[in-house]
C-alpha cells in the first residue's frame with residue numbers, strides 16, 4: 108500500500124467518507140447470484156483488471172518494505188554509536204550504505220506512487236464503462252416495461268435505480284474494490300515480512316489485532332441502530348419542514364402557525380436526542396480502538412525489548428516490527444469498511460438486476476393466436492396486407508370494435524365490465540361519462556398499455572393482440588389531455604412520432620393549425636428549446652403543438668383525451684378548428700368534455716361505472732332522456 112493510500116485509509120471511509128461500517132448497510136437477498144452476475148459484467152475487462160491487480164501489488168511495496176529498511180538504518184546507526192562508546196563520537200558512520208538505503212526507499216516510494224496512479228486510471232475506466240453500459244441497459248429496459256410496472260411502483264423508486272444505485276455501483280467499483288486489493292496485498296506482504304523477522308512477535312500481534320475489532324463489534328451494532336433512529340428522526344423533521352413550506356398559506360389562513368411550530372419543535376428535539384446518542388456511541392469507537400491499540404503497542408514494545416535483551420532481535424528489528432504492527436490495523440479496518448460498502452453495493456446491484464429482469468411488454472402480434480385462428484379454419488382477415496408480415500408499411504382502415512371487454516387494474520375490482528361498441532372506419536366517436544367511469548381505461552386498452560381480462564378489441568377485424576405492438580401503436584395518433592411537451596426543441600416535439608419530415612411539410616401543418624406565426628415569432632423558430640416549466644408557449648399553443656404532432660404522423664385513428672382546463676375563447680376556437688382538421692378523414696375516438704365536440708360526433712358512448720349505458724347520436728340520446736340527458740343537464744347547471 109502506498110504511503111498516501113495508507114494515510115488516507117487511516118480513518119476508514121475512503122472515497123465514501125465516514126466509517127461505513129457504522130452506517131446500517133442493506134443486506135442483499137441473493138448475494139452470490141448477484142456477485143456472479145456482477146463478475147460476468149466485469150469479464151470483458153479481464154486484461155485491464157489483471158493490470159489493476161499487478162499495480163495494486165506494486166503500490167503496496169513501500170508499505171511492506173519501508174519499515175524493514177528503516178529498521179536496517181536504525182541497526183547501522185546503533186552499531187556505529189556503540190562502537191564510539193557511550194557519549195563518544197561514532198568511529199565510523201557507513202554513509203554510503205545509509206545513502207543507498209535512502210535512495211532505494213525513495214525509488215520504491217516513487218514506484219508505489221506511480222503504480223497506485225496507474226491502478227486508479229485503469230479501474231476508473233473499467234468502472235465508468237460498466238456503469239455506462241448498465242445505465243444504457245436500464246434506460247432501454249424502462250422503455251420496454253409495460254405500463255403496469257409504472258403503476259405498481261413509485262416513480263422515484265424506478266428513478267433511483269438509474270441514479271443512486273448505479274452511482275453507488277460506480278464508486279464502489281472505482282474505489283472500494285481498489286481498497287480491497289491494496290488492503291489484502293499490503294496485509295499479506297507485511298505479515299510475511301513480520302513472520303520472517305520474529306514468529307513470536309508476529310503471533311503476539313495477531314493475538315492483539317482482534318481486540319480492536321472486538322470494540323467495533325461491541326459498539327457498531329448499537330451505533331447502527333442509533334443511526335437508523337437518527338435517520339428516521341431526520342425524515343420526520345424534513346416532512347415537518349416540507350409541511351411548513353408547502354402548506355405555508357394554508358397554515359397561515361387557518362391560524363395554525365403555533366400548532367405547526369409546536370409539531371416542528373417536538374420532532375426537532377427528537378432529532379437532537381437521536382443524533383446526540385448516535386454520535387456519542389459512534390464517537391466512543393475510535394478512542395476505544397485507539398486505547399486498545401495503544402495498550403497492545405506497549406505490550407509489543409515490551410515483548411520486543413525482552414527479545415533485544417536476550418539477543419534474539421536487534422533494536423532496528425523491533426522498531427520495524429512496531430511500525431508493521433501499527434500499519435497492519437489499517438488494512439484490517441479498511442476491509443471492514445469495504446465489506447459494508449460492498450454489501451450495500453451488492454444490494455444496489457441486485458435491485459438494478461431485478462429491474463433488468465422484469466417481464467417486458469411482449470411484442471404483440473403473437474403468432475400463436477394466428478396459428479390458433481388458422482388451425483380453427485378462420486382465415487386471417489385482410490390477410491393480403493397483414494400487419495405481422497407487412498410490419499413496416501401496414502396501415503389500418505381504422506375500424507375499431509370493443510367486444511365484451513372486462514378489465515381490472517387490481518384483481519377483484521373491475522373497472523370495465525363487458526364493454527362493447529363499434530366505431531366504423533372514418534367516423535367519430537365521443538366517449539362521455541362521470542369522472543372515474545373508465546373512459547381513460549378504454550383508451551389505455553386500445554393502445555395496449557394493458558390487455559383486457561376477457562373479451563377482445565378489434566382493429567379492422569383483427570384482435571389487437573395479434574398485431575405487433577409497434578405496428579399497432581403506429582395506427583393511433585394520441586393527443587393527451589395534458590399538453591405535455593418534453594424538454595427539447597419545438598421541432599423535436601413536433602416530429603416525436605415521425606422522426607423526420609421536410610421543412611415545408613412541417614410549416615404546412617403549422618399553418619393549418621395556425622401556429623406558424625407563433626413559431627416564427629419565437630426566438631429560435633422551430634429550433635427553440637421548450638422547457639416544461641417555462642411559458643414561451645401558452646397552454647392553448649401547447650395543445651396546438653400536440654395536434655400538429657398527430658397531423659404530421661397522419662395516423663388512421665385519432666385518440667383524443669380532450670383537455671378540461673379552459674383556455675381563452677380565441678385559442679379555444681383555434682384548438683377546435685385544429686381538431687376538426689385532425690378528425691377529418693380518419694377514425695376518431697374522443698374522451699369528450701366539450702359539448703361542441705360531443706354534438707359533432709357520429710356516435711356517443713355513455714360510460715358509467717365501467718359499463719356502456721347508452722349509445723347513439725346526440726339527438727337520439729337527448730330524445731331518450733336517460734344518462735346522457737342527465738349529464739348534459741348537470742354540465743349546463
Ligand SMILES: Nc1ncnc2c1ncn2[C@@H]1O[C@H](COP(=O)(O)OP(=O)(O)OP(=O)(O)O)[C@@H](O)[C@H]1O
Nearest residue numbers: 258516517522540541542543544545546547548549
Ligand atoms: N393505473 C391505475 N391503477 C389502478 N387504478 C386505476 C388506474 N387508473 C385508473 N384507475 C381507476 O380506474 C377507475 C377508472 O379510471 P379512469 O381513469 O379510466 O376513469 P375516467 O372515466 O377516465 O376518469 P376521468 O374522467 O377522471 O379521467 C377509477 O376508479 C380509477 O381510480
